Amino acid sequence: MLTSTVRLLGAVKRQKMARGSTTRPAHVVLPLSPNHGAFGHDGLYAESKLALESLMDKWASEGWAEYLSVCGASIGWTRGTGLMDDNDAVASGVEAYGVRTFSRPEMALNILGLMAPAVRDRCQEEPLRASLDGGLGSVRDLKELIDRVRKDLNGTCEVRRAVFNDAVRDGSVVGGGVAAGASNDAIEPRGNLGFKGPVLPDYEGEIRPLSKELKGMVDLDKVVVVAGYSELGPLGNARTRWEMESEGAFSVQGCIEMAWIMGLIKHHNGPLQGKQYCGWIDAATKSPLAEREIKQKLESRILEHSGIRLVEKEDNGVSHVLHEVVVQRDLDPFEAPRETAEDFKREHGEKVDISAVPGSTECHVRFRKGAVLRIPKAVVTGRRVEGQLPTGWNPRTYGISEDIISQTDPVTLYLLACTAEAFLSAGVTDPYEFYQYIHVSEVGNCIGTAIGPVRSAKAMLNGRGVNETVQDDILQETFHNTPAAWINLLFLSASGPIKTPVGACATSLESLESGYETIMSGKAKMCLVGGYDDLHDDVSAEFRNMKATVDAEAELLRGRAPGDMSRPTASTRSGFVEAAGAGVQVVTSARLALDMGLPVYGVVALVELAADKAGRSVPAPGIGLLGNAREAPAQPFAPSTLSLAYRRRRLELRQAQIDEWQREELEFMHQEMASLRKLHHVPDAPEYLRTRVREVAAEVEQQRREALATYGNLFWKGDARISPIRGALAVWGLTIDDITVASLHGTSTRKNDSNESRIVHEQLRLLGRSLGNPVLAVCQKYLTGHSKGAAGAWMLNGCLQMLDSGFVPGNRNADNVEKDLEQYHNLAFLARGVQTAGVKAFSLTSFGFGQKAGQAIGVHPKYLFATVEQDEFVRYQAKTEQRMRRAYKAWSKSLINNDMFKAKDKPPYSAQDEVAVLTDPTVRAVLGADGEYAATLDDVVNF
Incomplete structure (x- = not known):
């Protein structure tokens, strides 16, 4: 405690003297103590601490000023340390006498404060002593x-x-x-199955400080928010994936959800084994399972059959191909139906003899020498490792009916299950509820895909050729827009924009951009966005031929487990691991979310797409996305419009002008009415006046919106001095230093990870990110694999979960980050998760074959809430809490009844009202006595 500390300081001073370093003194925090023998029986502890205080005088007498700055920290009673173990039990009693004791994190934070620049600067002038003892040093007779x-x-x-x-x-x-009160029975742990919305920020502590600058500064109709999200992937849904990503293990409730998804358990309510039972049962044995037993008994099976793993097929590692063989001699005849025999003859001509079988409709068929046959064979290609859906996933678990299952491609079923859960996460138990607030033409669908319904395409192209049974309408299921169309057919019955982005691995970002622009342009107020894709042997083989995916056999020979094969940023990374699944987000305008009480998981501040330069390689990565940081050459001073205070002053001036214009128009209107009355030209004066007043009010509203666009949401548009990223952040009073997280595409390929890190680093450098303040890089694909079309949607879900929790997960497979990435000092590549004080904003980047690159900037919801009045936030809070309680109830019932998916049988209007409803934008639905939302000409809300 004493001699080693003195030696350490001496060594530092000698090294600085030897190097001539006299301008940056090393800052020293001395661990002092108020315990100068008051506790007793602690050896030379007091003497050592007292001796350390002499170093503060030696700083001046021995001339340390150029090399060391000294701050003495008198550390108080810190609970949980080895030194205080024997006394921790009496800490609360001592506090009753006015002494403050500290936890280890509390004291660590106090000591960290002594390293702040202001304290360091003062300590370079003279040593300081900081009393962190909580009053312990002033207690007399402490031992007593x-x-x-x-x-x-x-x-x-x-x-x-x-x-x-x-x-x-x-x-x-x-x-x-x-x-009874002393029962030895242990309390049985139960799963806290929760379906919760985002944590709403405290108004006084988190929103009010922001409200002074932000209140009234945006047009809420032009702000896009994420109101719901879901996913289906190798680790189940978004909640179970987040458990594994953040904690590294499934909780009791996580195991319950995974077991339900995998069909390992189901809910039972009724007679069982001779008595009434209500709870979970093993789906195979029908035996009851307590919730704690689900984790104990099924967790190993869940872990074995979820996540990234060896392909669970008997023929994993082989590819089935047709081998052409020329017959070397006449073969023995065999019997076949006449029609089939004639087909053989038609194909092979003289190389086939057919003859009728006497007394039968069959024919003898003989292949002669020279006939060409194609015989199936299994070629060894090596085992594959992929992020497959959890084994046992079944659309019937979600309540999807047999007629839909038999008709549609598997990716459509993934999408239906995801969409049902996305609506529930938005607190919406009936999608037709939207039509109570907006018109059917204001609901959009922008869900896309990279490869599409590949199994249907395979069946159409090859199925009939190998004599398989293929449904007659298979063609419709091969189109890339069909799965999204099924969403409208079975859920929405909307007449709004429907777009089908196809952007390879950046599809979900392109989908988000489509939904964002659709809402910003006013074409819709709610959109479904996201992506989906499947796994297929042929696609996997072609990725392998391109050397894009990891060589599983080589990795296994090196001793790596399947879960270690996706290693973004690691020096040993060797290709991505394919995955399957879907991801869906419900995005709306902020105005609609506040009016309906929808949960706001995040604000979409910006979404941009970029192509790249000329070349000859479709998958080659480029740096076109750097354009999101494009700005005119640096000027001596930053644009005034970046200041919220400046924009507020200009907005208030413009609003005063609008108010003045309104007063003048109303005065002119009354003068006009007086003139018209004199001329007897107004048959219905009151109605004419009301019409003109409404016109003026509409014009005022339009002018206010334009003012908000000019000084709020879109102030930076068209200004070459302000980049899209800087402008999008500045709308909310944020800067480039406020981006906490960069969620990287991070595929685990050599070129992508280096190229992407370079882009994000350069963006941050160009926009002035402070040195020593790196963004925390998140590489989700180490855990999930690469799902192509759904990849960006899964990443976005993870970002929303980081906004809500403040926890930033690490890349547990980054065992040795590549040295070449060290030059990108604006990024920190985490191997372990970090609990931050809060994530203000995130950047999300995604890249796809075919020069597709996308980037999204997201912002914490508290910045949105700071733009509205406190009363409106309070009303919103009450509505959203009530909404999420209803959704939780519906979700719980769906687990019990296996009916999360509920298909619509009819649109929200009658056949005779269809034309009128579609052509009247003011029509709204109402909730009928039967619990259904419907719009009719007789019972409608008009505005």
């Missing part, structure tokens, strides 16, 4: 106080022990056993 508290504590324990033992004896005499 501690002994008294300990004696009182022991006395209390003795009394409680005696009372307990007496109760046990009473229970034994009265009941013949242990008293």
Whole structure:
């Protein structure tokens, strides 16, 4: 505690002297103590601490100023340290006498504060002593106080022990056993199955400080928010994936959800094994399962059959191909139906002889020498490792009917299950509820895909050729827009924009951009966005031929487990791991979310797409996305419009002008009415006046919107001095230093990870990111694999979960980050998760074959809430809490009844009202007595 500290400081001083380093003194925090023998029986502890205080005088007398700055920290009672273990029990009693004790994190934060620049600067002038003792040093007779508290504590324990033992004896005499209050039965842990919305920020502590600058500064109709999200992937849904990503293990509730998804359990309510039972049962044995038993008994099976793993097929590692063989001699004849025999003859001509079988409709068929046959064979290609859906996933678990299952491609089923859960996460139990607030033409669908319904395409192209049974309408299921169309057919019945982005691995970002632009342009107020894709042997083989995916056999020979084969940023990365699944987000305008009480998981501040330069390689990565940081050459001063205070002043001036214009128009209107009355030209003067007043009000509203666009949401548009990223952040009063997280595409390929890190680093450098403040890089694909079309949607879900929790997960497979990435100092590549003080904003980047690159900037919802009045936020809070309670109830029932998916049988209007509803934008639906939302000409809300 003493000599080693002095030696260490001396060594630092000598090294600085030898190097001539006299301008950057090393900052030293001395661990002092108020315990100068007051505790007693602690050896030379007090002497060592007292001796350390002399170093503060030696700083001046021995001339340390050029090399060291000194700050003494008098550290108080810190609970949970080895030194204080024996005294922790009496800490609360000591605090009753006015002493403040500290937890380890609290004291660590206090000490960290002594390293702040302001403290360091002062300590370079003279040593400082900081009292962090919580009043411990001012207590007289501390040892006597501690002994008294300990004696009182022991006395209390003795009394409680005696009372307990007496109760046990009473229970034994009265009941013949242990008293009810002293039961030895352990409390049985249960899963806290939760379907919760985002944590709403505290208005006073988090929103009000922002409100002063942000209130009224945006047009809420031109702000896009994420109101719901879901996913289906190798680790189940978004909640179970986040558990594994953030904690590295499934909780009890996580295991319950995974077991439900995998069909390992189901809910039972009724007679079972001779008695009534309500709860979970093993789907195979029908035996009851307590919730804690689900984790104990099924977790190993869940882990084995979820996540990235060896392909679970008997023929994993082989590819089935047709081998052409020329017959070397006439073969023995065989019988076949006449029609089939004639087909053989038609194909092979003289190389086939056919003859009728006497007394039968069959024919003898003989292949002659020279006939060409194609015989199936299994070629060894090597085992594959992929991020498959959890084994046992079944659309019937979600309530999808047999007629839909038999008709559609598997990716459509993934999408239907995801969409049902996305609506629930938005607190929407009936999608037709949207039509109570917006018109059917204001609901959009922008869900896309990279490869599309590949199994249907395979069946159409090859199925009939190998004589397989193929449905007659298979063609419709091969189109890339069909799965999204099924969403409208079975859920929405909307007449709004429907777009089908196809952007390879950047599809979900392109989909988000489509939804964002659709809402910003006013074409819709709610959109579904996201992506989906499947796994297929042929596609996997072609990725392998391109050397894009990891060589599983080589990795296995190196001793790597399947879960370690996706290693973004690692020096040993060797290709991505394919995955399957879907991801869906419900995006709306902020105005609609606030009006409906929809949960706001995040604000979409910006979405941009970019292509790249000329070349000859379709998959080659480029740096076109750097354009999101494009700005005119640096000027001496930053544009005034970047200041919220400046924009607010200009907006208030413009609003005053609008108010003045309104007053003048109303005055002119009354003068006009007086003139018209004199001329007797107004048959219905009151109605004419009301019409003109409404016109003026509409014009005022339009002018206010234009003013908000000019000084709020879109102030940076068209200004070459302000980049899209800087402008999008500045709308919310944020800067480039406020981006906490960069969620990287991070495929685990050599070129992508280096190229992407370079782009994000350069963007941050060009926009002035402070040195020593790197963004935390998140590479989700180490855990999920690469799902192509759904990849960006999964990443976005993870970003929303980071906004909500403040936790930034690490890349646990980054065992050795590539040295070449060290030059990108604006990024920190984490191997372990970090709990931050809060994520203000994130950047998300995604790249796809065919020069597709996308980037999204997201912002925490508290910045949106700061733009509205407190009363409106309070009303919104009440609505969203009520909405999420209803959604939780519906979700819980869906697990029990297996009916999360509920298909619509009819549109929200009658056949005779269809034309009128579609052509009247003011029509709204109402909730009928039957619990259904519907719009009719007789019962409609008009505005």
